[in-house]
Amino acid sequence: MDLSSINWVLLIASLMVASTPILLAALGELVVERAGVLNLGVEGMMIVGAVTGFAAGLETQSATLGFAAAAVGGAALSLLFGVLTQVLMSNQVATGLALTLFGLGLSALIGQGYIGIRGVEVPEVNWGPLGDIPVLGTILFRHDAMVYLSLLLCAAIWYFLQHSRAGLILRAVGESAEAAHALGYKVVRIRLAAIAFGGACAGLGGAYISLVRVPQWTEGMTAGAGWIALALVVFAAWRPGRLLLGAYLFGGLTVLQLNLQAAGVAIPVEYLSMSPYILTILVLVVMSSGRARAALGAPAALGKSFHAAA
Amino acid sequence: MFRRSFLASAALALALGSAANAQDDPTKVGFVYVGPIGDGGWTFTHNEGRLAVEEAFGDDVETIFQESVPEGADAERAMTQMALSGVDIVFATSFGYMDQIIAVAEKFPDVRFEHATGYKRADNVSTYSARFYEGRAVQGHIAGSMTESNVIGYIASYPIPEVIRGINSAYIHAKKANPDVEFRVVWVYTWFDPAKEADAATALIEQGADVILQHTDSTAPLAAAAEAGNVIGFGQASDMADFKPAPRVSSILDIWGPYYVDRVQAVKDGTWGSVDTWHGIGDGMVGIGEITDAVPADVAAEAMALKESIAAGEYHPFTGPLNMQDGSVWLADGEVADDGTLLGMNFYVEGLSGDIPQ
Numbered sequence: 001m002d003l004s005s006i007n008w009v010l011l012i013a014s015l016m017v018a019s020t021p022i023l024l025a026a027l028g029e030l031v032v033e034r035a036g037v038l039n040l041g042v043e044g045m046m047i048v049g050a051v052t053g054f055a056a057g058l059e060t061q062s063a064t065l066g067f068a069a070a071a072v073g074g075a076a077l078s079l080l081f082g083v084l085t086q087v088l089m090s091n092q093v094a095t096g097l098a099l100t101l102f103g104l105g106l107s108a109l110i111g112q113g114y115i116g117i118r119g120v121e122v123p124e125v126n127w128g129p130l131g132d133i134p135v136l137g138t139i140l141f142r143h144d145a146m147v148y149l150s151l152l153l154c155a156a157i158w159y160f161l162q163h164s165r166a167g168l169i170l171r172a173v174g175e176s177a178e179a180a181h182a183l184g185y186k187v188v189r190i191r192l193a194a195i196a197f198g199g200a201c202a203g204l205g206g207a208y209i210s211l212v213r214v215p216q217w218t219e220g221m222t223a224g225a226g227w228i229a230l231a232l233v234v235f236a237a238w239r240p241g242r243l244l245l246g247a248y249l250f251g252g253l254t255v256l257q258l259n260l261q262a263a264g265v266a267i268p269v270e271y272l273s274m275s276p277y278i279l280t281i282l283v284l285v286v287m288s289s290g291r292a293r294a295a296l297g298a299p300a301a302l303g304k305s306f307h308a309a310a
Numbered sequence: 311m312f313r314r315s316f317l318a319s320a321a322l323a324l325a326l327g328s329a330a331n332a333q334d335d336p337t338k339v340g341f342v343y344v345g346p347i348g349d350g351g352w353t354f355t356h357n358e359g360r361l362a363v364e365e366a367f368g369d370d371v372e373t374i375f376q377e378s379v380p381e382g383a384d385a386e387r388a389m390t391q392m393a394l395s396g397v398d399i400v401f402a403t404s405f406g407y408m409d410q411i412i413a414v415a416e417k418f419p420d421v422r423f424e425h426a427t428g429y430k431r432a433d434n435v436s437t438y439s440a441r442f443y444e445g446r447a448v449q450g451h452i453a454g455s456m457t458e459s460n461v462i463g464y465i466a467s468y469p470i471p472e473v474i475r476g477i478n479s480a481y482i483h484a485k486k487a488n489p490d491v492e493f494r495v496v497w498v499y500t501w502f503d504p505a506k507e508a509d510a511a512t513a514l515i516e517q518g519a520d521v522i523l524q525h526t527d528s529t530a531p532l533a534a535a536a537e538a539g540n541v542i543g544f545g546q547a548s549d550m551a552d553f554k555p556a557p558r559v560s561s562i563l564d565i566w567g568p569y570y571v572d573r574v575q576a577v578k579d580g581t582w583g584s585v586d587t588w589h590g591i592g593d594g595m596v597g598i599g600e601i602t603d604a605v606p607a608d609v610a611a612e613a614m615a616l617k618e619s620i621a622a623g624e625y626h627p628f629t630g631p632l633n634m635q636d637g638s639v640w641l642a643d644g645e646v647a648d649d650g651t652l653l654g655m656n657f658y659v660e661g662l663s664g665d666i667p668q
Contacts, residue, residue: 011513115350118552118553218349220502261513
């Protein structure tokens with residue numbers, strides 16, 4: 001065993017990059033679920049974001065426009081889910097799964113002409129002298145803007161949910177749609193807005209894979225990241241702070257196991273691959289046992305359709 | 311799902327269309343793919359083979375295909391559907407279709423089946439594969455000659471003989487070119503997951519590898535190498551020419567077209583029989599993609615000479631003296647590995663570190 005060949009500073013830096021896609025997607029899904037909607041189509045929205053982001057970035061030669069297009073693409077697809085489940089009252093689980101399958105097919109169709117092409121360059125943010133600080137500079141100040149945006153977004157969502165009136169209303173809708181409706185809040189509209197936000201975040205997460213992490217377009221390239229994001233929301237007990245921790249833990253496990261292998265450490269790869277899911281199950285078991293149950297924090301109206309009866 | 315049912319109905323429409331003008335009777339050829347054609351690697355090259363069949367026979371042949379057919383029960387459905395639609399021959403292009411092919415072939419004795427990389431045969435089932443380890447030998451030579459850090463990263467997919475042969479072959483020839491060379495193998499347990507492949511490449515590069523070899527299908531490791539700079543890699547399955555002249559300095563090519571054309575011709579001539587084919591560089595099933603200017607001229611010339619001697623049958627990449635990892639003798643001086651051992655290879659040769667996961 002030779003751990004000295006692992007550069008731990010670089011490992012932490014690449015851990016942040018590897019975690020950003022699931023962090024972005026999970027942040028969006030967290031807001032959606034806090035509004036009482038379960039959208040299982042994260043994977044589909046991510047892959048559509050990946051292809052629209054890559055295509056738009058390439059055509060305009062601007063990474064910013066690429067990410068913007070990815071957010072729009074993800075949001076557009078999520079609104080399809082929104083209309084079906086909120087207006088036409090279809091089953092959320094079935095519609096979400098269909099959205100994933102649809103997104104995978106649609107992205108393959110859109111991406112036909114973009115396979116194997118090099119994408120647009122995404123520049124690192126220039127922090128000037130800060131980037132030269134030993135250790136910290138490499139870990140914190142040598143990333144692209146999306147890494148910082150995802151951290152800002154995490155803080156913003158925490159503030160929004162805990163300390164703003166609009167966040168309170170959104171949570172009310174997620175806890176009891178009927179009560180919120182009785183108070184005069186537009187449940188369907190609020191949920192549609194949350195769904196669109198979730199789609200935009202998933203789109204950004206997908207585009208981060210196709211524009212930064214890989215960077216190129218190939219069919220099916222998200223390869224299950226959307227499902228990890230879904231598990232992550234549960235793991236985090238619907239709290240943004242824990243979500244950040246969980247995302248870096250999940251992403252870190254992947255990067256760590258690859259690094260350990262490269263260093264020649266004999267580790268059972270299968271166990272590390274399934275560890276995010278095992279952790280999620282463990283957290284669920286611990287949290288839902290006995291008195292701690294109240295702390296689980298799942299929105300009470302999660303996954304329930306709401307129809308304003310006349 | 312959407313795409314598959316669309317293709318299935320397209321296949322059905324084709325079948326109905328061909329029934330209408332059956333008197334013309336073109337040979338109908340079916341292809342079953344495990345991934346999307348757009349994977350840029352394995353399935354992409356099989357589809358190139360299909361296009362070669364179309365070009366060779368023109369109107370005398372009709373091809374149908376189904377993409378992204380999962381290994382397992384669904385493959386049986388896909389092949390049954392093809393057989394019912396009146397195909398004369400089916401090329402099933404993934405190892406995991408093996409039992410399904412045997413089952414379907416029993417039900418349709420008049421349809422010929424060709425199974426890529428499998429080993430179960432029947433009267434109407436042939437198997438075929440390519441000796442990719444010959445290409446790995448050339449790749450290993452270039453890698454060993456070019457590395458400056460003496461650390462070569464290898465992204466491996468699954469611990470199966472096919473992949474282990476590649477690692478051994480590349481290592482043996484890298485070591486010949488550069489005795490100080492060291493291999494770092496990372497198992498990613500996937501044929502295709504660009505994000506994971508990119509992460510694996512990054513991990514290897516961060517630990518000092520300046521050559522990345524891959525046995526996975528996407529171009530993500532090359533993209534990671536390009537970003538790191540001063541790191542080279544190779545195209546896998548297809549040429550991956552977008553990354554020329556560096557980091558992609560050469561590639562191993564899967565060339566299925568000539569074999570497919572031969573077999574379809576055999577069906578037309580009525581000479582088709584069940585065979586087991588394992589072709590290499592000499593027969594043209596494995597190709598070496600253009601070696602770019604990023605490789606010094608003398609190294610490129612040595613690599614080409616190695617390729618020629620393998621193609622001519624003068625040199626076998628597994629020629630003794632070779633020891634197994636634990637130091638025990640595998641091949642004596644001048645002894646050549648037999649195909650049986652190669653097909654079941656589950657050990658590293660001497661010099662490689664680490665264990666093969668079981």
